[in-house]
Amino acid sequence: MSLFLVSLRFQLRLAPRSPGTLQVWATAPLFTAVFLSIAEHAGRTDLTSYAIVAPTLMGQWALALGIAGELITEERSQGTLEAMIATPCRLSVVVVGRICAVSLLGITAMAEAWLVAGLGFGRWIAVPHPFVLGAALLANAAAMAGTASILSSLFVLMPSARIVQNTLNYPLYLLSGVLVPLSTLPGWLRPFGRLVFLSWSADLFRDALDGAAVSGPAARIAVVALLGLSGYVIGALLLARVLRRVRRLGTLTHT
């Protein structure tokens, strides 16, 4: 079992005892109801897939970003961060494994959103491309972990990085077309949106819920994975650099 899998399982064991991790299951149905109500009010029943995809991705991303910062803060306060740094393991692998666990758990939010649409609004959405959806969900969970791990290095460096964490969510949702299609954004902003893995994931999810054939699913899933991998590499490099810095400054245990 690799260190990645050990860390993933470790976080899965912690999850039922961490109420913060479970918040996605409380917020996803509410967001779904809000989005569906707006779509219904506007007479845009064609946006039902948006109302399912958006809460899923928002919940997953909030969870991933939350744990990326929280795990460093918690490890630091309970003294385990220092003990971990004193082991030969690669902290970046531990971090990404643990974030991956919660982003995988967050996938269940999609089932919740789907049920809310069906039971609450009578809109039972078919899943005509289950394999594309499944692969996209897994790639997206991994990409989330990789990208969110960048934030962990920030938390090692600055214990007060929570403000950055809190301000990252909604701009990213907008930029990545999770809430509204990228095509509705100003032209100059769209290329930036394509650099965010979430925009590819959101499109894939919506296409997988649509009756039409999904164009180039493998390539698009590969883009999600590659963007996530890039995030992981950046996060790992940053973390290594930050750890060298805090060792030099002696600020590892600062809270």
Next chain:
Amino acid sequence: MVSNAEQGPVRQEAPEYAPGGSAATDAIVVEDVGRVYVDRRSRPTREVTALSGVSLRVAPGEVHGLLGPNGAGKTTLCKILTTTLEPTTGSARVLGRDVTGQSRAVRRSIGLVFGGDRGLYGRLSARENLWFWGAMYGLRRSRLRARAEVLLERVGLADRADSRVDTFSRGMKQRLHLARGLVGDPRVLILDEPTVGMDPVAALDFRALIGELRREGRTVLLTTHDMAEAEAVCDRVSLIDRGRLIMTESTDAVGRLLSGYERVVADDVPAELARRVEALDGVVAVRHEAGRVEVETEQPSATSAVLSVLAGAGVHRVSTARPDLGEVYLHLVGRRGMAVT
């Protein structure tokens, strides 16, 4: 608490340390290490010297005590040796590897044990904790599980292996700490105040376990401000105060070095007589309370003079004794007690 089951291979007897031996063969070599913290949170920024010119060598298989009051620099030295902190000046090597340049190799050969509640996952069981920490040292699958079981048995927690750690007593947590420190089968163990907060019985058990580690040939660096603990388990002790190493000697030698020190205790001594005793040459300290006087001397002739004066004044309830390590320590670092400077 200590089980005989699966204690691991007995490597060698603890060696006699030969000062001047090869630095290449020493388990821990600290050369002129200094550490200065810059407090950037204060205005203006200020520099705090935690360690200054510390040199120390610990032989393989030795149990070495690092003694000092709070704030003396013990934990800073531990952090440097466990690679979580870089020295500002000087160098340190563990099993021949530099803690700065070869930090990953150093981490493979060390185990770190904290004191107190920190360093464990309270929401997980003891077994889950060891699985996780074992994985940090590269252990996998059956080897990891077997190692966890051996250690749980060894530290007497096999019966509570599936209990959440936050339900454990302080002593049980400390035993789990030690198991965590041993999970990577390290040749060098750094124990930072391992018995802090333990009750006396648990502390005795813990000392027995350290004895086992010595018999296995592991090198142990133990920080403490408990003199009795250092006397009970250490081959040698280093006294550290305000970031400076005052001396390194065998526990016995420290006593011999200070053999000139004696303590005279007498009852029914009036205050005026106590003042006369205090004025004698060679008397370094006098404590007088409710008629009882405790006199510390730094040479045998002074002890004789004190006894003569007391006898001459008709005081007959008198006793003398050698100082314990705690008193030796206080002689060396001064009587500022355990105050943080």
